[in-house]
Amino acid sequence: MNIYDVSNRAGVSIATVSRVLNGNPNVSEKTRAKVLSVMDELGYTPNIFARGLGLNTMKTIGIMCSDSSDLYLANAIYFLERELRKGGYDSILCCTGTDLETKQKYFDLLRSKRVDAIILAGSKFVEMKPRDNAYLIDAGKEFPLMLVNGYLEGPGIYSTLCDDRAAAFEAATRLIESGKRNILYLYTSYSYSGLNKLQGYKDALNAAGIFVREEYIRQCPKNITAARDLCARLFEDGLEFDGCLTSDDSLAVGAVKFAHQAGIAVPEQLSVIGYNNSILAQCSYPELTSIDSKVEALCVTTVNTLMGIFSGANVPAKTTISADLIIRETT
Amino acid sequence: MNIYDVSNRAGVSIATVSRVLNGNPNVSEKTRAKVLSVMDELGYTPNIFARGLGLNTMKTIGIMCSDSSDLYLANAIYFLERELRKGGYDSILCCTGTDLETKQKYFDLLRSKRVDAIILAGSKFVEMKPRDNAYLIDAGKEFPLMLVNGYLEGPGIYSTLCDDRAAAFEAATRLIESGKRNILYLYTSYSYSGLNKLQGYKDALNAAGIFVREEYIRQCPKNITAARDLCARLFEDGLEFDGCLTSDDSLAVGAVKFAHQAGIAVPEQLSVIGYNNSILAQCSYPELTSIDSKVEALCVTTVNTLMGIFSGANVPAKTTISADLIIRETT
Numbered sequence: 200m201n202i203y204d205v206s207n208r209a210g211v212s213i214a215t216v217s218r219v220l221n222g223n224p225n226v227s228e229k230t231r232a233k234v235l236s237v238m239d240e241l242g243y244t245p246n247i248f249a250r251g252l253g254l255n256t257m258k259t260i261g262i263m264c265s266d267s268s269d270l271y272l273a274n275a276i277y278f279l280e281r282e283l284r285k286g287g288y289d290s291i292l293c294c295t296g297t298d299l300e301t302k303q304k305y306f307d308l309l310r311s312k313r314v315d316a317i318i319l320a321g322s323k324f325v326e327m328k329p330r331d332n333a334y335l336i337d338a339g340k341e342f343p344l345m346l347v348n349g350y351l352e353g354p355g356i357y358s359t360l361c362d363d364r365a366a367a368f369e370a371a372t373r374l375i376e377s378g379k380r381n382i383l384y385l386y387t388s389y390s391y392s393g394l395n396k397l398q399g400y401k402d403a404l405n406a407a408g409i410f411v412r413e414e415y416i417r418q419c420p421k422n423i424t425a426a427r428d429l430c431a432r433l434f435e436d437g438l439e440f441d442g443c444l445t446s447d448d449s450l451a452v453g454a455v456k457f458a459h460q461a462g463i464a465v466p467e468q469l470s471v472i473g474y475n476n477s478i479l480a481q482c483s484y485p486e487l488t489s490i491d492s493k494v495e496a497l498c499v500t501t502v503n504t505l506m507g508i509f510s511g512a513n514v515p516a517k518t519t520i521s522a523d524l525i526i527r528e529t530t
Numbered sequence: 531m532n533i534y535d536v537s538n539r540a541g542v543s544i545a546t547v548s549r550v551l552n553g554n555p556n557v558s559e560k561t562r563a564k565v566l567s568v569m570d571e572l573g574y575t576p577n578i579f580a581r582g583l584g585l586n587t588m589k590t591i592g593i594m595c596s597d598s599s600d601l602y603l604a605n606a607i608y609f610l611e612r613e614l615r616k617g618g619y620d621s622i623l624c625c626t627g628t629d630l631e632t633k634q635k636y637f638d639l640l641r642s643k644r645v646d647a648i649i650l651a652g653s654k655f656v657e658m659k660p661r662d663n664a665y666l667i668d669a670g671k672e673f674p675l676m677l678v679n680g681y682l683e684g685p686g687i688y689s690t691l692c693d694d695r696a697a698a699f700e701a702a703t704r705l706i707e708s709g710k711r712n713i714l715y716l717y718t719s720y721s722y723s724g725l726n727k728l729q730g731y732k733d734a735l736n737a738a739g740i741f742v743r744e745e746y747i748r749q750c751p752k753n754i755t756a757a758r759d760l761c762a763r764l765f766e767d768g769l770e771f772d773g774c775l776t777s778d779d780s781l782a783v784g785a786v787k788f789a790h791q792a793g794i795a796v797p798e799q800l801s802v803i804g805y806n807n808s809i810l811a812q813c814s815y816p817e818l819t820s821i822d823s824k825v826e827a828l829c830v831t832t833v834n835t836l837m838g839i840f841s842g843a844n845v846p847a848k849t850t851i852s853a854d855l856i857i858r859e860t861t
């Protein structure tokens with residue numbers, strides 16, 4: 200049910216329906232009454248963002264990401280731009296870093312450009328403290344706010360998520376089923392997505408009756424060398440681990456590099472699973488088993504949802520997509 | 531010498547100088563005469579794109595790239611966006627693929643948005659046939675066209691280049707000096723940058739008195755598996771090679787993977803050098819020696835040149851930056 204159905208049934212143009220929706224006075228009383236009665240008859244609730252066919256808009260969408268040179272986000276930007284362009288929309292890109300003040304500044308800047316919507320790519324935009332998200336909740340009342348793998352509840356806010364918790368559960372379970380008991384979990388941040396991955400890891404251990412030990416859960420900067428050195432330090436400190444699950448492929452590559460250095464056989468003595476199934480998974484030697492977090496599907500769905508909103512369709516506020524575990528040589 | 535000097539000397543505002551430059555009638559004859567005489571006195575030739583402090587502009591720059599998910603281009607977009615934002619400019623991103631018609635279509639689209647300039651990131655925008663570049667040459671008469679690691683001559687066209695020929699020369703020479711004689715050259719495309727790299731390879735062989743053999747120069751899709759399989763096929767066909775220089779790190783990783791498969795020791799039996807010094811160089815095992823093609827410096831210089839143009843400074847049409855060879859474990 201959308202603006203096209205209303206236009207067809209009322210026998211008026213899309214532009215006329217749009218004018219009625221926007222309270223534009225250039226519509227006769229008779230036509231206005233007709234359109235409103237058709238809406239009523241069809242049970243059509245106009246989405247406040249429905250703008251018909253881009254009337255009175257710049258046909259431009261703001262995309263914010265923390266860092267467009269990150270492998271995952273670079274792919275996200277590529278797919279978002281491609282899908283928006285297919286729909287006739289331009290993209291204005293903003294790389295914001297992770298500092299809240301800078302994110303707010305760039306958000307206001309995009310807002311001042313009167314973009315038709317803002318897409319927040321990646322899970323770095325939802326803060327732990329609710330008051331830090333107030334600016335997003337407010338903005339959702341003015342235009343659609345689309346979150347790619349982040350989640351926030353509020354009017355005008357739409358999330359498309361990868362089921363990271365189920366994915367991490369499946370990956371950790373695979374390590375356990377192959378006989379591993381001491382499984383390290385390396386993560387980069389406590390984002391929405393990061394917390395879900397961690398929960399999936401804990402769920403899998405609990406389900407297998409393995410005690411979750413905090414010393415096996417370690418934060419690490421998103422870079423190969425840092426992960427390699429962290430593994431080496433833990434190993435020297437006497438921590439025994441025969442499996443390693445990570446929140447990003449770069450950390451998994453670091454774990455594999457540690458194994459090379461220490462003369463530990465992969466996967467026999469140490470099994471490793473990465474996340475995002477990036478080009479690093481293929482570049483690694485041996486090649487990484489990794490979770491495909493479906494960035495293309497997330498981006499396509501995000502843009503489809505947005506186009507649905509613009510055309511006045513009813514769209515879900517939250518869509519979840521399943522990940523795939525891609526088996527290679529490190530398990 | 532720029533618009534600020536004229537403004538200071540004439541004792542009028544930047545906006546007034548800009549009005550004179552743009553032929554705006556809202557300037558008294560007396561003031562206009564004063565400004566013109568100061569320009570004459572200072573020998574100032576107004577750049578046709580000088581727009582003073584962004585008067586009458588959208589403060590928006592179009593960025594075109596063939597594929598924003600490519601590692602090199604993802605970094606380029608990140609640095610360009612960051613530098614433009616520092617200068618108070620927004621970026622509209624267009625990912626064009628490599629098809630000429632699509633590139634032209636997106637170029638016209640950006641042009642219709644009245645962007646202040648267009649930046650072409652990467653060397654995929656200059657075609658072999660001069661008539662295929664006519665649309666770029668034409669556009670340079672209307673607004674600045676900035677090429678990042680591509681080169682085209684014409685009014686209003688500015689290039690910032692990495693000295694790829696010297697970089698490939700240095701890399702091939704290093705292989706030769708370490709005793710290698712049969713050096714494979716793997717490349718992805720015959721772009722401006724691609725041709726320079728190839729020439730550097732040939733120059734180095736010639737300088738060392740080694741005959742250049744066409745069967746050692748091979749094109750390969752930009753992906754790890756394709757490069758691995760190409761090396762394996764050449765090896766099975768009996769081609770002997772003890773060195774491999776590539777136009778992209780992904781091809782070098784493929785060569786290293788071939789060596790693993792075939793039981794060939796790296797670097798003892800096969801030395802490998804990549805290009806771009808991307809995260810793949812660090813991810814590879816052993817880690818790749820690679821040419822740092824200075825994408826950050828190229829992007830910073832491109833934006834500085836553009837800001838210079840906007841402020842009416844004299845800027846060079848062509849700037850060349852030297853690459854660095856980063857030595858790691860594959861040489």
